[in-house]
Amino acid sequence: MGNSHQSRFSTDIHIPYGTQQASQERSVTMPATKYQTGDTVMGRWPGSSLYYEVKVLRFDTRSHLYTVIYKDGTELELREQDIKTASGFQTRSRSRSRSRSPGRRRSRSRSPARTTRRSSSRTAAAVAAAAITESAPSTRRDIKLKDTLEVRLTQEDTKAAENNSNNKHEKKEENNTASKVNEKSEAKVEAEPVKNRYNLRRRKDDGDAKPAESQPEQPEDKEATVAAAPASTSLDFGGKIGAYFWLLFLPAWVLFVILQVNLEDPSLANFPPQLPPLEAFWDAQALGFVILWILFQALLHVLPVGKLSEGMPLRSGERLKYRTNGLFAIVASAAAVAAAVYQGVDLTYIHSRFLQLATATLLISVLLSIYLYTRSRYAPSDQLALGGNSGNLVYDFFKGRELNPRIKSFDLKFFCEMRPGLIGWCLINFAMALAEMKNQGLDAPSYAMILVNLFQLLYVVDGLWNEEAILTTMDLMHDGFGFMLAFGDLVWVPFTYTLQAYYLVGHPNPLSLPAVAAIVILKLAGFYIFRKSNSEKNAFRRNPSDPKLSHLKTIPTATGKSLLVSGWWGVVRHPNYLGDLIMALAWSLPCGFNHLLPWYYMIYFIILLVHRDSRDMSDCRRKYGSAWDKYCRTVPYRIIPRVY
Template sequence: MSTAVDTGSLRQRPVNGTRQTPSEEGKKTDKLLDSHTEYEFGGPWGVLAIMTGFPVLMYYLWICLVFYDGQLVFPHSVDDIVPFLGRMWEHIRVDASPNLYAWKVYGGLIIYQLFLAWWVPGYMQEGLPVPSLGYKTLMYKCNAIGCIYLTWITAAALHWTGIFRLTSIIDNFGHLMTVAMIVGFGVSFGMYFLTVATGNQIRMSGNFIYDVFMGACLNPRIGPIDLKMWLEVRIPWVLVFFMSVSGACKQYETYGYVTPNMAFMCLATWLYLNACIKGEECIPQTWDMFHEKWGFLVIFWNFAGVPFSYIYSVVYMATHDPENYRFSTPTYVLLFGTLLTAYYIWDTSMSQKSRFKMQTQGIFEYRKTFPQLPWGTLHNPKYIQTAHGNRLLIDGWWAYSRKPNYVADWIMSLTWGLCQGTCSPIPYFYSVFFIAVLVHRVGRDFERCALKYGKDWDAYCRAVPAKFIPGVF
């Protein structure tokens, strides 16, 4: 058994067809990691604060964006607190009520995406061995690319026939957001009770609210549909893209043209969504599928958080005069160039890591879904063989940073705010919130890896010293 404590543990040879299994010591470590040992996110009180505070924050930012010219507003004095809260509530009651139209639109999207996920043929991808299932590997139906293209065609037909105008998405943003929140809460609590009732819960703390937040089940499924993977792409990023298109339609109907800024958001959201669907077979190799449970943390965020808090720049630009955020040509070149560069690094680094894992399992198969970018697959990559049995990639983008995908992903999020300049601070919420999430997630990940790999993790950190940016951090 090799132990990666020096350069002698580094390997550079073909990895395809050499499936790795954990050592007996590795299995003991996996068992420890697959049990509840300590609270995260501040424990029960911390997660309760998140579950109540974040929806309130979403409403507040939306109200400021739409009704207060994109500026943050506060009570002017102690005496103004009650009237201020009254005004906030009135906007929610009137402009964000969960009306029947919003239920039809949001519910229709969910039902249609579930139908397509079940019905459309797809590529079957094997996932990573799951310790809690005795290292059994699950199969995932990857048909997002067909489903999303059919969704685009359907939406275009509904728009041009006038049955469902895409501009109505922006026009009903508040109503849709409330419905999404209700669905997020409902599914989170419903899945908790269903999982406990059927005896399929794992890694439980014993605290009700904390377990609802973190989740009780790992791989919930309806027939061939893995709900966790389905929700990660089919609802949030579809909505984010269509909101950008809705904003572009709104601009065109109002001004007779679409600004480069709005076109930027259409491109940015299309790139993200298309990356998820063209490389869907890589998703089963991620931490989200392998370890993260399906609780409020994931469910609410995908149903409501992502689509209704990442896209503030589109909401602002769709409701404000384009003269407020017109840039020079060099600025547009820099903006688009930054996005495309960051996207290339993000796409190829994610591809390199996921395909390396598939190569290690001996299940890699190259798919020609558009667009497959150069350097997305590493041949004979360098890695560190661990005593646990896993391999740590130290090649490609992963030779320079332990999280190159996070760096590129965050830069993309920053451009989503920069596209409207300094008109409003609210569109920068995505990048500010995202960096906090990434730093926290990295801490969780590195702590887990240090426990899992021991001295081999120390060797990996010496081989790749930069957590994010080489020479900086």
């Protein structure tokens, strides 16, 4: 839950091929469709004006979408208006483009060797190229006409297009309406990028997947429309039944674990712990403390400190802005905590009221989730997440319907992912160190407590220092904001990731200096792998044309995106997960081997990352087809080299 730096809880299922027989059987009860299973037609590539030869696999009567397969094995869902019969298409040839007058500005700009028109929008082209790349850059050395993308920015504002002087000149030269429409579609980028959408097309495609240019459409068809989120058919976490289970299990598990660690002997033989009276779960002062902490973090977040960072492009092409001042927030929080301690505030209150604080935070996360679901019912369909729009109330409440819920410019999901819970994690650890000194009569925290505090503080500070990286994660880009993330960010992270520190308060574990040195080396190794691999990935997603990344090898896909197969990403498919697991091991070792409870985080994290890997596998196989199979052969191991 949260992040994978930033990843802590956060998917598509490969749909099998349909058959002609199944189609005939369904036709008895289903309404007639324009295209039948097995038909070979021309399908528009999403986000572009180009059509490719595809085969119809099935038609979903609920979402009214056709599932089609391209010649490289890539499966996509298309609307009926994005599919046409083979008739009515006119294949573009080189002789046709060369026959045009060299004095024509339009024909010159189409030549792959000419860059006059594209140079005016070079910055926008770089941004769009970064947006379409999944996990790896195309190297400058390997850039060929075959694999290079030309970014064409289609102007939606008709008035802006008419104000383009070159466009006016071309319209005078053209005598038919169809040519005028095509001229408008190639207008230069105007000053309002939010009104544009990106169309991506290859300059030169493989022989068996040649694009065909459709006959000119009517002007009204040229108006750019944002695709609405289709109804979710691939459900995660056990589907609708699983949503009921997790809604009940997750809060109960957090409370049970807190009760278990308070036992004198927190072994599995004493699980589950005896339930205290209900009044032991509630404390109004604890609720006030949690609310005050969240408001304080919100205040730090909205202060005009730090820079405004752009997120990845949405389906509409829009890029939201985020205030990334996390490092300032944690420094200001540390200063506020130090001032409170200096004024005599007893932070061991956090240890003695840990159960009540968890209950109060759980209540806030539930109320926030109800608000998020309610407002999502009134959100435009294009602002819904692709995975949380199933139509089932419980599932959508759990998974989250709206992708980027905002109150004006205040992004609720980004704030909860990075601030109250993450910085609260460090505050709780510090309070546990003070409680250990008080309960064990120590003048300073033990070596084990110091290691746990420093390791996890480093992890949080690194995440806030590289706060922009979360903008490219699954949580921010794909998952809706509902109970899963709200509970994960506000409750799961601060009240389960602190179990090692909480455990050491009542169950000290002396460490020798050689043991301390060995654990530190292990931590640093995991941190290096984690940070290095994440830096490679995030740097490329931001700027795939960066010369510093030209040495990286990639596998191109039919979608225009590339798969990274060098550096740490050539060792295993998820090297950042590998680094995360090594760090998790270093966090648990200081607690010793007397009980399984402090190893809970390690066990949970293995399950989480294996689940995330399976989600990535099914999603990528559906999106990239044969390119993904080649990638899996090139990088056979998922997380641990020669093991898994």
